[in-house]
Amino acid sequence: MTTTHNLGFPRIGAQRELKKALESYWRGDIDTEAVAEIGRELRARHWQLQQAAGLDLIPVGDFSWYDHILDMSAMLGAVPERFQWSGEQVDLDSYFRMARGRAPSGEPAAACEMTKWFDTNYHYIVPEFSPGQEFRLSCNKLFDEVAEAQALGYRVKPVLPGPLTYLWLGKTRQGDFDKLELLDTLIPVYSEILLRLKEQGVEWVQIDEPILSLDLPPAWRNAFESAYNRLQLPGLKRLLASYFGPLQENLTLACRLPVDGLHIDAIRGGEELDTLLSWLPGYKVLSVGIVDGRNIWRTDLGSALQQLAAIKEKLGERLWLAPSCSLLHVPVDLAQESSLDDEIKSWLAFATQKTEEITTLRQALDEGHETVAERLELARNAIAARRSSDRIHHQAVKARTATVSEAMGRRSSSYQERSPKQRAWLKLPLFPTTTIGSFPQTAEIRQARQDFRQGRIYEADYCQRMQEEIALVVEKQEALGLDVLVHGEPERNDMVEYFGELLDGFAFSRYGWVQSYGSRCVKPPIIYGDISRPEPMTVDWATYAQSLTDKPMKGMLTGPVTMLNWSFVRDDQPRSETCLQIALALRDEVLDLERAGIRIIQIDEAAMREGLPLRKGDWAAYFEWAVGAFRITASGVADETQIHTHMCYSEFNDIIESVAGMDADVITIETSRSDMELLQAFEDFEYPNEIGPGVYDIHSPNVPSVEQIVSLLRKAASLIPAERLWVNPDCGLKTRAWPEVEEALEKMVTAARLLRS
Ligand code: GLN
Ligand code: ZN
Numbered sequence: 160m161t162t163t164h165n166l167g168f169p170r171i172g173a174q175r176e177l178k179k180a181l182e183s184y185w186r187g188d189i190d191t192e193a194v195a196e197i198g199r200e201l202r203a204r205h206w207q208l209q210q211a212a213g214l215d216l217i218p219v220g221d222f223s224w225y226d227h228i229l230d231m232s233a234m235l236g237a238v239p240e241r242f243q244w245s246g247e248q249v250d251l252d253s254y255f256r257m258a259r260g261r262a263p264s265g266e267p268a269a270a271c272e273m274t275k276w277f278d279t280n281y282h283y284i285v286p287e288f289s290p291g292q293e294f295r296l297s298c299n300k301l302f303d304e305v306a307e308a309q310a311l312g313y314r315v316k317p318v319l320p321g322p323l324t325y326l327w328l329g330k331t332r333q334g335d336f337d338k339l340e341l342l343d344t345l346i347p348v349y350s351e352i353l354l355r356l357k358e359q360g361v362e363w364v365q366i367d368e369p370i371l372s373l374d375l376p377p378a379w380r381n382a383f384e385s386a387y388n389r390l391q392l393p394g395l396k397r398l399l400a401s402y403f404g405p406l407q408e409n410l411t412l413a414c415r416l417p418v419d420g421l422h423i424d425a426i427r428g429g430e431e432l433d434t435l436l437s438w439l440p441g442y443k444v445l446s447v448g449i450v451d452g453r454n455i456w457r458t459d460l461g462s463a464l465q466q467l468a469a470i471k472e473k474l475g476e477r478l479w480l481a482p483s484c485s486l487l488h489v490p491v492d493l494a495q496e497s498s499l500d501d502e503i504k505s506w507l508a509f510a511t512q513k514t515e516e517i518t519t520l521r522q523a524l525d526e527g528h529e530t531v532a533e534r535l536e537l538a539r540n541a542i543a544a545r546r547s548s549d550r551i552h553h554q555a556v557k558a559r560t561a562t563v564s565e566a567m568g569r570r571s572s573s574y575q576e577r578s579p580k581q582r583a584w585l586k587l588p589l590f591p592t593t594t595i596g597s598f599p600q601t602a603e604i605r606q607a608r609q610d611f612r613q614g615r616i617y618e619a620d621y622c623q624r625m626q627e628e629i630a631l632v633v634e635k636q637e638a639l640g641l642d643v644l645v646h647g648e649p650e651r652n653d654m655v656e657y658f659g660e661l662l663d664g665f666a667f668s669r670y671g672w673v674q675s676y677g678s679r680c681v682k683p684p685i686i687y688g689d690i691s692r693p694e695p696m697t698v699d700w701a702t703y704a705q706s707l708t709d710k711p712m713k714g715m716l717t718g719p720v721t722m723l724n725w726s727f728v729r730d731d732q733p734r735s736e737t738c739l740q741i742a743l744a745l746r747d748e749v750l751d752l753e754r755a756g757i758r759i760i761q762i763d764e765a766a767m768r769e770g771l772p773l774r775k776g777d778w779a780a781y782f783e784w785a786v787g788a789f790r791i792t793a794s795g796v797a798d799e800t801q802i803h804t805h806m807c808y809s810e811f812n813d814i815i816e817s818v819a820g821m822d823a824d825v826i827t828i829e830t831s832r833s834d835m836e837l838l839q840a841f842e843d844f845e846y847p848n849e850i851g852p853g854v855y856d857i858h859s860p861n862v863p864s865v866e867q868i869v870s871l872l873r874k875a876a877s878l879i880p881a882e883r884l885w886v887n888p889d890c891g892l893k894t895r896a897w898p899e900v901e902e903a904l905e906k907m908v909t910a911a912r913l914l915r916s
Contacts, residue, residue: 161471161478161521163214164316164446166365166400166422167221167485168205169510171674173492176201178678181224187263191251198222202304206313208511213518216316216363219308220301221485224251225258225677228328229271229284231320232257235348236297239287239332241268249298258284258677272330273676277369277403278773279453279488280683280725282676286329288338294348301352305359317356321368321399322349322386323379328370342382346389357395365398365422366390369484371413372404372424373773380412387416398422402448402484404773405431411438420444426451426483429466436473445474448483449520450513455489455671455685455727457508457545458516460538464523471524478524480517486510490671490682498669503687506545509671546731548688553663556689560739567746568790570798570822574848577798577824584758584799585711590872590911591642592886593851595805595827596715596761597893598632598647599900608652625650626703633707635901640908643759645713646704648893654717654763655725656684662744664690665726684726686737692744695751702755713803714752714760719745719788724766735784742788750795761803762792762823768808782817789821801825807890811840819846827851829889831863835874842878850879853889854910855903860895862902868910876914886911 171177180197183189202222209217223230232238233249243266244253255262260270272285301317308315320328322345326338356364370379390397396419405428406413413421414435421439425432425447432447439445447470450458471478492511496504508516519534528535545551570577585591604624611621632647651657659665665684672680697714705712719741729737745762752760767789772781793802804823811818811828818826830837830852838852852875855863868886875884886907892900 160476161480161524162216162444162476163480163517163521164216164365165209165214165218165221165486165514165517166367166402166448166452166481167218167227167318167487168209168514169487169489169491169674170201170205170222171491171672171680172201172204173495173670175672175680178680181678185255185259185263194251198224199307202307203311206308206311209514210313212511212514213521214514215314217308217313218318218365219304219313219315220318221487222304224254226282226284228276228286228320228325229254229258230298230300231325232284232286233298234296234301234319234352235325235345236295237286237288237292237329238297239271240289243268247297275769278769278771279403280673280675280681280769281487283328286325287332288326288329288341289332290334290336292341292344294341294345296348296351296355302355302359305356305361309360315361316363316365316398317361318365318367318400319352321366322346322390323383324368324370327379339378339382342386346386349390350392353390353392353395353397357392361395363396363398363420365400366418367400367402369400369402371401371406371409372428374775375409380409383412383416387418391417396420398444398446398479400446402427402452404428406435407431407774410434414438414440414443418443420446420479422446422448422479422481424448424483425466426453432466432470436470444477444479445470446479446481448481450482450508450516451730452482452484452486452513453488454730455507455509456730457506457512457538457541458520459542460516460520460523460535461542463520464528464535467520467524480521480524482513482517486513488673489513490668490673492670495670496668499666499685502544502548502550503666503685505541506687507685551688551731553689553691556691556740556743559743560736563739563743563791568787568794570794570796572798574822574824577801578849580798581801581824585801587642588911589881589915590884590886592908592911593641593643593713593827594636594645594887594904595889595891596645596648596713596763597651597891598635598645598649599895599897600649600652600893601897604628604649605652608650625700629700629704630707633704637708637710639901639904640912641904642710643713644704644708644710645715646700648715648891650700654765655722656682658696658717658722658745659684659686659726661694661696662690662692662741664688664740681725686723686726686728688729690737690740690744692747696748698748698751698755698757701752701757705757711759712757714749714757716745716748716760716762716792718762718764718767718804719792720770720785721764721766724770735788738784738788739791742791745792746795749792753796753800758799759801759803760793760796761805761827762789763805764789764821765805765807767806767818768810768814771814782814782820786817786820793821793823803827805890811837815840815844815846819844819848823848825849825851825885827853827885827887829853830875831856831871831889832858835871835878838875838878846879849883849885850875851885851887852879854886854907855888857888857890857892857895860899862899863906865906865910865913868907869913872910872914
């Protein structure tokens with residue numbers, strides 16, 4: 160018999176129950192017992208659902224109140240000093256204080272950092288290690304949940320991040336030391352955890368080491384062997400799980416480690432299966448991650464079975480089946496979906512359906528295809544229909560991408576030639592001031608959008624409300640004395656969703672929520688078909704805004720790479736092809752804006768960096784098409800038209816060359832939190848075009864002082880020639896409130912004026 164399991168199930172709940180419970184608890188509306196009860200219900204429901212689908216081993220420990228890496232920090236007692244933790248058990252409020260800086264009880268302190276979980280849009284809480292860091296078993300959550308699941312009768316498989324991955328993801332505080340040195344103090348606590356699990360009667364434990372799909376320094380690779388040698392415990396079997404990419408040079412290492420089984424991501428590393436089979440020792444189980452845990456498409460069960468048959472032949476009972484990674488990264492249940500039509504729905508599978516796919520595969524393998532003939536046929540038909548559907552394939556779109564020329568990705572002149580032509584008509588002062596695009600999304604704006612969506616007001620009324628808002632922000636910007644204005648984006652609820660809804664080839668689910676961090680979820684658009692633009696998307700708003708002022712109005716678009724990276728993408732063509740289709744649609748929009756008299760156009764690429772592959776060796780290929788797509792979007796315009804781009808993060812050192820390769824006339828970036836330090840990368844590289852380093856942090860309601868801004872700008876001017884500097888906030892202002900925005904922008908304009916004189 161083949162064993163089936165899940166690496167993890169989404170914890171947020173089909174109706175985002177966890178989100179709602181957490182937020183009520185933080186607000187003080189419900190107490191610890193009430194929130195604990197909601198957690199218990201969610202766990203019980205998800206275990207039951209997986210059991211009912213027919214899984215053999217049910218994951219426990221994948222549920223988390225905030226984040227599974229933070230859970231590990233709590234379990235290990237790795238609580239930074241500033242949280243004044245008693246050193247006993249890490250209670251729920253100490254845990255929340257680490258995550259968010261505050262909780263219903265206890266003294267607030269600066270929250271721990273949060274960062275991206277590998278190449279997903281999930282964010283984890285970064286462990287902090289200080290010199291002499293100790294670890295001690297400090298939280299029983301995992302053991303309690305194991306007991307809870309056992310009491311309900313489930314055959315459980317606890318899951319926890321492995322020691323190497325845990326250390327790798329952490330950061331060192333105070334003094335630079337090699338965090339790998341902490342392994343010696345860490346391993347005994349892991350041993351203790353394993354012992355406790357064994358005493359609870361656990362047979363298998365899953366230890367996640369996804370860093371095996373990264374480029375690892377030799378010392379880290381070497382550390383694996385000794386760590387896992389020390390983590391042996393007769394009577395408890397360990398499944399080592401790697402995912403998110405092929406193992407490559409870590410393959411033999413992973414096969415050799417003294418554990419009882421290995422899980423691999425056969426979606427992203429399927430080509431390694433043969434090599435793996437030849438290296439895998441005869442006593443080990445191989446868990447094949449055959450269902451895509453990172454995307455929402457229905458599995459082609461037929462071809463999966465073909466692939467698996469040969470492996471089954473070789474491994475027999477040692478073959479296990481699972482999704483490629485935890486299902487944390489997909490929505491919970493397609494069945495409740497009400498806003499996707501039946502045809503699109505028939506192509507999709509969310510976590511619940513993916514779990515069922517795993518058990519269907521098992522049954523077909525073990526008991527013969529005929530025992531699940533109906534389900535296999537359903538899958539086959541859906542796959543075939545998707546392949547040939549005319550909702551997906553549009554000849555005109557494909558023909559257009561096929562004829563894209565190199566020249567389409569090049570402005571007709573260099574920045575040096577374009578710049579004087581732009582300056583000639585723009586006539587901007589030194590240190591020109593602008594903003595990143597959005598202004599506060601007030602309750603009234605959101606209400607109007609909702610009223611319109613739900614049919615309570617007519618389109619004409621909605622447009623009028625938005626125009627009023629645009630008029631208001633134009634007036635405010637003029638009063639503030641800003642140099643380049645924006646329309647404020649009141650009509651956009653989200654920078655990707657807005658465009659996705661206006662483009663062909665995108666679909667939107669109603670409940671397709673995926674956890675982004677803590678209680679925050681995102682609902683990524685689904686790119687299912689060839690992308691085209693039925694009609695202009697922003698021209699009316701932009702020209703209306705321009706009609707209200709003599710100052711230049713900046714058009715505002717979301718770039719192709721960001722649209723792609725924040726969506727679920729097609730798996731039937733390369734990402735680069737989808738990106739190019741978006742780029743061409745946006746190129747038309749850029750040209751329409753230009754024709755309509757909008758001669759500064761910003762193309763936001765907030766997620767350019769997020770799309771970076773995990774392995775450095777793959778970066779060049781990514782940038783080639785990603786930067787290429789941006790350039791296709793931007794390059795159709797005349798020399799006089801000024802292209803801006805915006806990126807909101809603070810790490811440019813290793814990507815600066817590609818950023819320069821985008822050849823935007825102006826780039827605005829986030830710099831204030833790093834005290835302009837990141838401009839160093841631009842100076843070192845001699846970044847040739849104009850830069851607007853963010854002079855104040857929009858993530859906090861604090862209003863900067865004029866002196867602070869002046870000093871930041873002085874610092875910037877010491878690194879970048881003043882004639883190439885712009886003055887702007889770090890990012891869009893939509894999450895802020897008007898009073899602080901007006902005050903901050905007033906200070907910003909004053910600072911720019913001071914510097915000019
Ligand atoms: N133009 C967008 C805004 O101002 C940019 C947002 C972003 O970069 N995340 O909101
Ligand atoms: Zn931004």
